[in-house]
Amino acid sequence: MPELPEVETMRRGIAHLAGLRITSVAFPRHTVRPISLQPAAESMQERLTGRTIATVHRFGKRVAIELDPHDQAGRSWLVIEPRMTGLLLVADPPTQAHLRMSLGLDSQQHPRLLFWDRRGLGTIRLLDEQGLAAACGPDRLGPDGLDVTGDALRERLKKSRRAVKVALLDQQAVAGIGNIYAAEILFAAGIDPRVPCSRLTVARWEQIATAARSILAEAVRLEGSTITDETYKTADNRSGQFQLQHRVYGREGTPCRQCGMAIRRIVQTQRATFFCPQCQWHPRR
DNA sequence: CGTTCAACCTGGGCGC
């Protein structure tokens, strides 16, 4: 589920935990796959216990919790990648069964930080400065979707033969856009998701970047999209509201709100794409 | 090199 707006909402929802000390660390054993945890639970517990949450950052679709004081490895960050169903929570989790991490905190008012993940595709890593750069640095992630420019997109994608929707999901090109927002951004930009990147002009890239910034900012303001309960909630267990603004995502067969034509669903690189065949420009039409 | 695909998981919904 979570894309940039949802992950940013999670970040904001736990940012107030800054200054609190971690008093206990648990990774409910049977629910955690070994790959999802780096390093292993015992080492993680040893290195997290007693440290303080300094700042909560976001890099694309990842939350990075910076810890104080530095340990033998120098600065460190607890980097959480929710993937499809991961949630950072201060509220009660939907079920106990898929609770993957529980950090006890030195506070009456905010006693814990939880990571809950039904499908278990999410990852939790404790990284040093070098690890953070490798996982979240500019070699790995393009400019953040909230402030991406037309020039930045064009620079990275102008020679690509990929369909523009597929390219917008490439985190190296632009960070934070996923399947929902790729569809909504291209509708707002008025561009057909099947258009090859190499066919887009400077002006079209500008339209896409402008649409990306405004759609993502509005989605952050509305605290993300909750399509079904239990796949996305804010840290304090409220639903997002941006799903009410969706123009194409999940609306196959329903009339376009702009022109009335039926919204289409196609599949691109194994993922659903939604668009309006009338409102979204294609060079061959 | 660029691009696509199967795999990682659980669970809800649908047709038979």
Next chain:
DNA sequence: TGCGCCCAGGTTGAAC
């Protein structure tokens, strides 16, 4: 009711 299949907001490494 139950079974099998398809679907889901993401990422990765292997294969083309």
